[in-house]
Amino acid sequence: MRIVVKVGTSTLTHSTGNLNIRRVETLCKVISDIKNAGNEMLIVTSGATGMGVGKIGLSKRPDDITTKQAAAAIGQCELMYTYDKLFLEYNHCVAQVLVTKADINNDEHRTNLCNTLTRLIELNTIPIINENDSVANEEFYIGENDTLAALVSANINADLVILLSDIDGLFTSDPHKNKDAKLISEVVEITPDIMALAGGSASNFGTGGMATKLNAAKLVMEAGCDMIIANGLHPEILYDIVEGKSIGTRFKARSKKI
Numbered sequence: 001m002r003i004v005v006k007v008g009t010s011t012l013t014h015s016t017g018n019l020n021i022r023r024v025e026t027l028c029k030v031i032s033d034i035k036n037a038g039n040e041m042l043i044v045t046s047g048a049t050g051m052g053v054g055k056i057g058l059s060k061r062p063d064d065i066t067t068k069q070a071a072a073a074i075g076q077c078e079l080m081y082t083y084d085k086l087f088l089e090y091n092h093c094v095a096q097v098l099v100t101k102a103d104i105n106n107d108e109h110r111t112n113l114c115n116t117l118t119r120l121i122e123l124n125t126i127p128i129i130n131e132n133d134s135v136a137n138e139e140f141y142i143g144e145n146d147t148l149a150a151l152v153s154a155n156i157n158a159d160l161v162i163l164l165s166d167i168d169g170l171f172t173s174d175p176h177k178n179k180d181a182k183l184i185s186e187v188v189e190i191t192p193d194i195m196a197l198a199g200g201s202a203s204n205f206g207t208g209g210m211a212t213k214l215n216a217a218k219l220v221m222e223a224g225c226d227m228i229i230a231n232g233l234h235p236e237i238l239y240d241i242v243e244g245k246s247i248g249t250r251f252k253a254r255s256k257k258i
């Protein structure tokens with residue numbers, strides 16, 4: 001299978017903003033093992049801005065765009081250094097690919113991007129993708145990586161996208177407020193009722209943003225690919241997901257790609 005794993009900042013870092021070493025080590029080990037079993041693995045990673053903020057010792061995420069972009073440049077290095085080091089322990093080579101909205105919207109750029117990703121996979125590497133936050137301006141800003149993961153997956157014909165977040169999946173209501181909230185294990189169509197469970201684009205059940213995840217699911221399902229939202233707390237659940245066990249919420253592809 002060709003699998004895209006999207007890792008959110010909440011999975012990579014402690015609440016302090018510093019790297020969650022144990023979790024990231026486990027994540028890299030599990031992804032390496034799943035790749036060793038014969039799967040093609042790609043990662044869409046967040047965390048550049050957060051790690052940059054931590055590295056230069058800012059007390060909070062900057063509000064102004066220029067400092068934010070500078071922090072992302074600093075953090076992106078740190079992020080890739082960490083992935084490179086950890087994947088190397090398991091003999092895997094990683095490749096950094098940074099994209100902006102223009103690379104998706106423009107036909108020529110998108111073809112280049114897909115060709116590069118395909119060749120990286122053929123070369124047996126693990127492409128690690130993030131938005132190019134340091135140069136993206138408002139006009140060309142995707143802004144979050146759920147959408148980026150969906151766009152990349154749809155364009156490279158992935159079989160499965162896994163969004164690792166700080167929530168177990170999609171619930172019937174906000175599990176932080178309602179103890180009777182039930183996890184929805186499978187969604188076959190993004191109906192207005194399902195969209196309403198995200199609580200609008202501004203509010204969500206976790207820092208990940210459920211509305212962007214559901215929009216991502218819509219895109220991915222149309223492209224013939226399954227998507228799963230699962231909790232990144234214990235990266236070992238990736239084994240269960242790949243084995244087809246019921247973990248988190250699975251959004252079923254509308255029609256399987258041939």
Ligand code: GLU
Pocket residue numbers: 008009045046047048049050072130131133143144145146
């Ligand atoms: N590209 C952003 C970063 O690396 C993260 C976007 C997101 O969290 O979805 O900081």
